[in-house]
Amino acid sequence: MLTALLFIRYKQILRSLQGLGFLRSLVLLFLISGGLAYIFQFSSTTQNAFIILVLQCFGIGNLHFQRNDRQFLKLHTESIAFLFLSEYLILSLPFICCSIIHQHWIALTITLLYPVALSQLDFRLKRKTTNNVFSKWIPSESFEWKAWAKSNANYSMIIWGIALVCSFFIGAVPIALFFFGFLTINYYEKNEPLSFILVYEKSAKAFLAQKIRIQLSIFSIICLPLVAVFHLFHPEHWYIPVVELGLMVLIHCYLILLKYAFYRPQERIPAVSTFGVMGFISILFPLMLPIVLLMSIRFYFKAIRNLNTYLHDFS
Numbered sequence: 001m002l003t004a005l006l007f008i009r010y011k012q013i014l015r016s017l018q019g020l021g022f023l024r025s026l027v028l029l030f031l032i033s034g035g036l037a038y039i040f041q042f043s044s045t046t047q048n049a050f051i052i053l054v055l056q057c058f059g060i061g062n063l064h065f066q067r068n069d070r071q072f073l074k075l076h077t078e079s080i081a082f083l084f085l086s087e088y089l090i091l092s093l094p095f096i097c098c099s100i101i102h103q104h105w106i107a108l109t110i111t112l113l114y115p116v117a118l119s120q121l122d123f124r125l126k127r128k129t130t131n132n133v134f135s136k137w138i139p140s141e142s143f144e145w146k147a148w149a150k151s152n153a154n155y156s157m158i159i160w161g162i163a164l165v166c167s168f169f170i171g172a173v174p175i176a177l178f179f180f181g182f183l184t185i186n187y188y189e190k191n192e193p194l195s196f197i198l199v200y201e202k203s204a205k206a207f208l209a210q211k212i213r214i215q216l217s218i219f220s221i222i223c224l225p226l227v228a229v230f231h232l233f234h235p236e237h238w239y240i241p242v243v244e245l246g247l248m249v250l251i252h253c254y255l256i257l258l259k260y261a262f263y264r265p266q267e268r269i270p271a272v273s274t275f276g277v278m279g280f281i282s283i284l285f286p287l288m289l290p291i292v293l294l295m296s297i298r299f300y301f302k303a304i305r306n307l308n309t310y311l312h313d314f315s
Contacts, residue, residue: 088115181248194265204307257299
């Protein structure tokens with residue numbers, strides 16, 4: 001069954017690359033290679049190795065608790081934990097190799113034991129979708145944030161409160177900002193119905209400007225209090241949350257432009273998911289940021305042309 005599962009993953013990756021096209025696939029593979037090289041160099045020190053370890057554990061944990069193929073796998077095998085463990089170890093291979101080469105034995109031990117423990121947890125997190133004060137406060141134009149408010153706002157605000165209370169610890173606010181940067185990424189993967197765009201009766205440029213303005217306004221309202229408290233406790237490191245917040249703003253703009261550059265009503269476009277993940281990875285690898293900036297400019301003009309197909313009456 002493991003061989004069959006790996007073959008399915010291979011076909012899924014191949015299908016995604018075909019959806020991107022040859023040139024974009026080459027760019028993506030180049031960026032992945034550069035990212036792996038950067039991870040190898042960055043993880044040379046023990047402190048940096050644990051930063052990569054924490055991010056890796058967060059990513060694999062999120063994948064495990066959100067995966068929706070459990071029932072499919074249970075129908076074909078009784079050793080579902082072994083399949084999970086095998087997949088997570090394969091995903092961890094780059095960091096495993098780095099840990100061995102750099103002799104980070106504690107990080108290596110955690111990297112190997114974490115998937116073992118995680119694979120034994122056979123349940124999926126279910127979030128209740130409810131109306132609350134946050135969903136009423138968010139404007140209807142930002143349905144992505146409304147979706148977050150109805151499903152994730154309660155536990156997100158708990159994390160916000162913990163970060164605020166623990167802001168005397170220098171890592172609390174930067175970690176929280178990184179978390180909040182991920183909040184709405186899943187809601188940009190699937191395109192909304194065409195009626196959601198036509199109802200505003202705006203030109204393509206005005207529509208994009210509105211989406212970006214609302215996105216950044218809500219994100220800033222959530223994050224700026226944390227940045228202010230960080231400055232109170234760590235004025236000598238004032239630049240850390242400022243730079244991180246600036247990077248998140250860039251990535252959010254990039255995601256919006258990316259989505260509407262490939263927009264087709266009510267469809268999930270593989271290129272959006274792939275390039276979206278690449279955008280967030282660039283936060284960890286500064287050498288990729290100029291590429292993301294150039295791609296954002298390109299996606300802006302492509303989004304204008306694409307949206308004009310639907311909004312030409314309002315130009």
